[in-house]
Amino acid sequence: MEIDFVFDTACPWCYIGKRRLRLALEARNGLKPLMRWRPFLLSPDMPLSGMDRRAYVERKFGGPRRAARILEAAQASAEQVGLVLNFDRITRTPNTIDSHRLVRLGETPAQREALLERVFAAYFVEGCDIGDKDELARIGAAEGLDPDRVAAHLASFDDIADIIAENARVHAIGMSGVPGFIFNSRYAIAGAQETNIFLRLVDLALETQVPEPVTNP
Template sequence: MTILDTSAIEPLHIDVVSDVMCPWCFIGKRRLEKALAEIDDITVRVVWRPYQLDPTLPSDGKDRQQYLTEKFGGPEQAAKIYERIRAAGDEEEIPFAFEKITRSPNTLNAHRLIRWAAIEGQQDALVERLFQLYFVEGANLTDPAVLVAAAADAGLDPAMIERLLASDADLAETEAEIVHAQAIGVQGVPCFILENKYAVSGAQPADVLVTAIRQVAAEKAGTATPPQA
């Protein structure tokens, strides 16, 4: 394997467009982590960007059974769809507990929280905690108390987060980011955008992400032809 000399190169930038109510985004996070573990010769900066799978959900969410009925025709049909997700989760050691989820959330406030965590350098820790809360513990991500506790778990100041959540701070900016993602062609998540130019869509296997990252890093270093977007 050729080792790139990246000492004089800015970190390779990856925007992960994601929604914390998306199980494939949780799986995609695990696969990205595997990919990054394989390329320790390349410095990468990961930033989590907002997306809403269902922006029509009320601000306080919707009863999970009602949501499944409206979206899939009922919990039985949803269970069939989730079988594949559970299998993929098992491969990534994610113990999905969909049966614990009682409320499908509007995730706008969760995305505001992720935005603030970036300022403190705690984005990854917060995104991980939110995924765990929703998919493993069945927590209600529209509950401000849950979000404040998640922030504290990730190393943020809970009192500050409580004040920010009670305001409209960064609400318009977060919504604008979601609109921007749609405008540049993001139609599903997760979507990994490398160096603001190349997109890898879906929870791709780690080896696919490794190949894309290495190709873009080589281009950045001026040693290779860029990949197809």
């Protein structure tokens, strides 16, 4: 099975949706599909230095009261799957291109997933600025990457055009928000669905995927 996970690193529902998907896979005897990590830019015009977090969420959600309600809902949903979101620790909303570039530096799907998990935790749990290149180098080192290599990569323009192009492609197929999940390039769903919904999609993908041909030795 193949699963494309479309995400932005500053999206709390992507963190929650990823965890719910993992719980669904564990419920199916630890099914280990080929995961592909597809970047999405929720704020493509975000300044490279990011912006004040409070100003961002109040503008995005239409004022402090509505922002507070929405963030409280995300916190409650996160707690149900064992995650803690410390929104009060976040002071900057980042430009996320560099954090996507870091994830792409992973040499295997497993390492890319570990980098993504570490980025999510750094931002939503620790309140780190994941738009800061030094912080990203630290995160990369924690997952086995050479921090000098990470720093050199982020100082270059490598991968930027690819991430922007990937963002355009997922918009072109009709995905206007994240998280998004595509099973076997055939079944797609958006949003941090409940685990039982993911279970249904996993089962559907398993039932309908074409088996590999058997060849004689």
